[in-house]
Amino acid sequence: MQYYQVDTPDVGLVVRADDRTYDLGTSDTPVESFRELANASRLSGTGLTEITERLTSSAEELPATGIEDDLVRPLSPDEVWAAGVTYEISEAAREEESDRPDVYMDVYNSDRPELFFKATASRTVGPGEQVGIRSDSTWDVPEPELGIVLYRGETVGYTIGNDMSSRSIEGENPLFLPQAKVYDRCCSLGPGITPVDAVPDPHDLTMNMTITRDGESLYDDGTSTAKMHRTCEELVSYFTRHNAVPELAVLMTGTSLVPEDDFTLREGDTVTISIDSLGELVNEVTVV
Missing domain, CATH: 3.90.850.10 (Fumarylacetoacetase-like, C-terminal domain)
Known part of the structure; x- marks a missing residue:
């Protein structure tokens, strides 16, 4: 499992897991950045993988290829x-x-x-x-x-x-x-x-x-x-x-x-x- 940020309008945090790619910004609880995901994990006491699996159940699946050319910095570190x-x-x-x-x-x-x-x-x-x-x-x-x-x-x-x-x-x-x-x-x-x-x-x-x-x-x-x-x-x-x-x-x-x-x-x-x-x-x- 890996998390990516892409330079594409209306696409949030992207996760690739088991050869499938999801836009977590389209889930029932939209997540737009890795910072948001990490904060949600900490507040809920749930591991990143577990919380991601919940989010992908309602997130839009993206094409398996095509995001590579649009990748940007995966996080904005303080x-x-x-x-x-x-x-x-x-x-x-x-x-x-x-x-x-x-x-x-x-x-x-x-x-x-x-x-x-x-x-x-x-x-x-x-x-x-x-x-x-x-x-x-x-x-x-x-x-x-x-x-x-x-x-x-x-x-x-x-x-x-x-x-x-x-x-x-x-x-x-x-x-x-x-x-x-x-x-x-x-x-x-x-x-x-x-x-x-x-x-x-x-x-x-x-x-x-x-x-x-x-x-x-x-x-x-x-x-x-x-x-x-x-x-x-x-x-x-x-x-x-x-x-x-x-x-x-x-x-x-x-x-x-x-x-x-x-x-x-x-x-x-x-x-x-x-x-x-x-x-x-x-x-x-x-x-x-």
Whole structure:
């Protein structure tokens, strides 16, 4: 089961389950967004899957194909946060870009994870939209990540995230991290949201990323979330500690797919990220 938002007039939240697609905006109790669905689930004490099954009994069924071209960001998060140095290769890549490698080694070995604010909804794009690279940066990469969707601090689903990053700015000084990470179009989410009960083990998912330029493949590699140095539960625990978390948030869990040091994104490149059970997120690159 997956939830989608489409750029189609008079269509609400779309759910695809058992090869059938429904518009939950046409059910007896119309639901227009994932936020509304999560709130209804919480207020009723009913799981997302159970409440969705009730809604689909009265919802209009949509054609099995055709929504892919109309997909937009599956949710409008109040905040997006991200974790860093959660994979060994990520820690190694950070060391190579900085002349202060001990900073990243300390984080990798620390009990406390690195968590940082990433984006607001206005800085976030969805499938088919353009992700950004800063015009004042000389070394830019995508970072494919498993995204945890949280409603009032509770994990309700998963999505794919692209944590766009300026390695040249962060490499100049780790304290420049906010500018390397937070800017217009710095984050992509999608294509949909998969509820927690449809993902048996978030720490055993295959992840792939490809980067193409003018039809030529420049990068193609894969990994598994089994290689994460941290657990999703651990990251969520630190995110919610002493923190007035927003109603709807996404916490991205770090990356282990990093292009070679001599690679940087250019305008017009296409980044494709896929994760088992979550689908495929495709974005073109633009300069902001």
